[in-house]
Amino acid sequence: MHASTQQDGPAASSLTPLVTIDAVMQQVAEHKGCGTQGGSGKASCGSAAGQGDLPTEIWEKVKNHPCYSEEAHHHYARMHVAVAPACNIQCNYCNRKYDCANESRPGVVSERLTPEQAAKKVVAVASTIPQMTVLGIAGPGDPLANPAKTFKTFELISQTAPDIKLCLSTNGLALPDHVDTIARYNVDHVTITINMVDPEIGAKIYPWIFWNHKRYTGVEAAKILTDRQLQGLEMLTERGILCKVNSVMIPGVNDQHLVEVNRAVKSRGAFLHNIMPLISAPEHGTVFGLTGQRGPTAQELKALQDSCEGEMNMMRHCRQCRADAVGLLGEDRSAEFTTEKIMEMEVAYDLDGRKAYQAKVEEERVAKVAAKHEELATLAGESSDITLLVAVATKGSGLINEHFGHAKEFQVYELSTAGAKFVGHRRVDLYCQGGYGDEGSLETVIRAINDCHAVFVAKIGGCPKDDLTKAGIEPVDGYAHEFIEKSAIAWFKGYLEKVASGALEHQPRGDAAIRQGALIVAA
Amino acid sequence: MALKIIASQCTSCSACEAECPNVAISEKNGTFVINPKKCTECLGHFDAPQCAAVCPVDNTCVIDTSYPRYQLPA
Numbered sequence: 001m002h003a004s005t006q007q008d009g010p011a012a013s014s015l016t017p018l019v020t021i022d023a024v025m026q027q028v029a030e031h032k033g034c035g036t037q038g039g040s041g042k043a044s045c046g047s048a049a050g051q052g053d054l055p056t057e058i059w060e061k062v063k064n065h066p067c068y069s070e071e072a073h074h075h076y077a078r079m080h081v082a083v084a085p086a087c088n089i090q091c092n093y094c095n096r097k098y099d100c101a102n103e104s105r106p107g108v109v110s111e112r113l114t115p116e117q118a119a120k121k122v123v124a125v126a127s128t129i130p131q132m133t134v135l136g137i138a139g140p141g142d143p144l145a146n147p148a149k150t151f152k153t154f155e156l157i158s159q160t161a162p163d164i165k166l167c168l169s170t171n172g173l174a175l176p177d178h179v180d181t182i183a184r185y186n187v188d189h190v191t192i193t194i195n196m197v198d199p200e201i202g203a204k205i206y207p208w209i210f211w212n213h214k215r216y217t218g219v220e221a222a223k224i225l226t227d228r229q230l231q232g233l234e235m236l237t238e239r240g241i242l243c244k245v246n247s248v249m250i251p252g253v254n255d256q257h258l259v260e261v262n263r264a265v266k267s268r269g270a271f272l273h274n275i276m277p278l279i280s281a282p283e284h285g286t287v288f289g290l291t292g293q294r295g296p297t298a299q300e301l302k303a304l305q306d307s308c309e310g311e312m313n314m315m316r317h318c319r320q321c322r323a324d325a326v327g328l329l330g331e332d333r334s335a336e337f338t339t340e341k342i343m344e345m346e347v348a349y350d351l352d353g354r355k356a357y358q359a360k361v362e363e364e365r366v367a368k369v370a371a372k373h374e375e376l377a378t379l380a381g382e383s384s385d386i387t388l389l390v391a392v393a394t395k396g397s398g399l400i401n402e403h404f405g406h407a408k409e410f411q412v413y414e415l416s417t418a419g420a421k422f423v424g425h426r427r428v429d430l431y432c433q434g435g436y437g438d439e440g441s442l443e444t445v446i447r448a449i450n451d452c453h454a455v456f457v458a459k460i461g462g463c464p465k466d467d468l469t470k471a472g473i474e475p476v477d478g479y480a481h482e483f484i485e486k487s488a489i490a491w492f493k494g495y496l497e498k499v500a501s502g503a504l505e506h507q508p509r510g511d512a513a514i515r516q517g518a519l520i521v522a523a
Numbered sequence: 524m525a526l527k528i529i530a531s532q533c534t535s536c537s538a539c540e541a542e543c544p545n546v547a548i549s550e551k552n553g554t555f556v557i558n559p560k561k562c563t564e565c566l567g568h569f570d571a572p573q574c575a576a577v578c579p580v581d582n583t584c585v586i587d588t589s590y591p592r593y594q595l596p597a
Contacts, residue, residue: 085534085535085536086537086540087538088538088577096536096580097532097534112535140536145538146537210538210542210576210577213542213573214569214571214576215576215577
């Protein structure tokens with residue numbers, strides 16, 4: 001099927017544009033509650049925490065979507081099915097030849113699925129992981145360069161698992177041709193990767209695009225791409241489809257420019273902006289990997305995200321997962337659901353069981369939010385300019401429930417008298433396997449959370465405790481199995497008291513490294 | 524008369540299969556192959572062979588020199 005045969009512009013749409021949602025989108029775009037101006041640093045913004053002052057219609061759409069709601073990502077899982085291998089553009093940060101099971105980044109999968117296999121897999125996963133609420137198609141190529149396979153998959157899944165939200169992630173080149181089909185299949189979340197709105201910059205990121213049966217290169221290619229991306233974004237938001245924009249931060253190429261991208265996508269109704277660090281390890285064989293283009297440091301990434309946050313909601317919990325990932329963000333259970341295994345599974349779709357489980361998750365969430373508000377109230381009246389970062393070892397559910405040595409990543413919260421705000425995560429190698437320490441790995445962990453004042457864990461051994469303290473990071477195990485934000489606020493209160501009494505001198509921390517290599521799955 | 528796909532370089536992304544105006548490309552043993560009897564090098568259809576234009580790996584869809592170049596029927 002050729003993209004051009006699917007051309008039906010907005011006028012040909014059989015769908016009535018959802019005017020009310022459109023008005024709401026405008027409201028969201030203009031919504032002021034989460035600005036960084038004024039120094040409040042409040043975390044009450046829709047995507048960052050709970051509903052806050054988000055319109056109910058939008059909240060209902062995002063509240064169980066781990067990729068659209070930071071709070072939801074602690075509780076709900078997603079899966080990607082790799083039904084879309086073909087791509088229509090070439091990016092300098094992507095290498096389609098490289099494929100390793102231990103590799104975790106977009107564009108990588110272990111096996112391709114047919115739409116029928118994908119539908120079976122979704123039912124198998126949904127039956128095993130009742131908190132799996134979202135099915136995404138994210139490649140490994142571009143879903144809209146494989147429209148027949150992509151939409152067939154959505155059709156099959158909406159028949160067998162009607163409660164699962166459908167979403168897709170695209171580079172946007174073919175998007176305007178498929179907006180009506182996307183609306184018809186009730187795909188209510190679309191992510192577009194937009195790395196530039198200036199073709200001169202685009203030419204440094206995209207060597208070529210394939211469009212209308214022709215390969216375009218250089219500035220001409222980037223011009224077509226940016227026009228199509230922005231047109232597609234506008235068409236989606238006009239129809240009330242929630243759009244997230246992903247941008248890869250490439251220092252020296254588009255880092256400063258992403259502020260402009262942020263403005264451009266906000267004005268076209270994008271709901272959320274996800275600025276991700278470039279992954280460019282030489283062993284991946286990407287153009288950027290081979291030319292030595294570096295990725296940003298943790299501080300550079302956070303500074304850019306902070307500077308865009310006054311403009312719109314920023315996503316900071318993206319794990320840049322594989323196109324066949326399964327599970328909570330930050331975990332990947334895809335190895336449990338290989339085609340061979342799922343074809344042997346006999347599964348019945350238990351809609352009621354899933355609903356009951358999700359009701360329990362909701363109770364947990366409410367308790368977590370209540371605990372946070374309670375603790376936050378005790379901060380009222382405190383005034384201090386101190387803002388600092390802490391790292392948290394968690395397995396999910398918003399709890400400090402991971403052993404330091406077992407953590408594959410740490411979540412990072414920014415603490416101030418305004419409260420605790422999730423600002424990112426740091427991948428680390430498994431520091432400990434089988435209960436003994438390994439000094440090299442501990443150094444990796446310290447590098448990854450070097451900008452943090454403390455690390456909250458469920459448990460930690462004596463040696464790493466000493467080494468962390470020496471490195472200036474306080475290991476905190478006194479809040480094991482308690483809620484993250486509540487605990488962080490309580491600890492921060494104590495910290496401020498110690499500073500006020502002179503027992504402690506507040507020292508700024510250094511920068512931290514963003515992990516580049518493959519995610520090594522524990523054996 | 525035709526293009527061929529260098530199997531060792533093919534990522535099996537299937538992009539070429541959908542673009543071929545002659546339906547000459549199919550999957551075989553995990554990679555894609557061009558049926559030289561059907562391939563017209565896209566002459567008469569497009570300015571350039573579509574498989575080579577869309578292929579993500581350079582020099583993977585190449586002219587098969589074991590065949591004479593394709594000629595449009597007079």
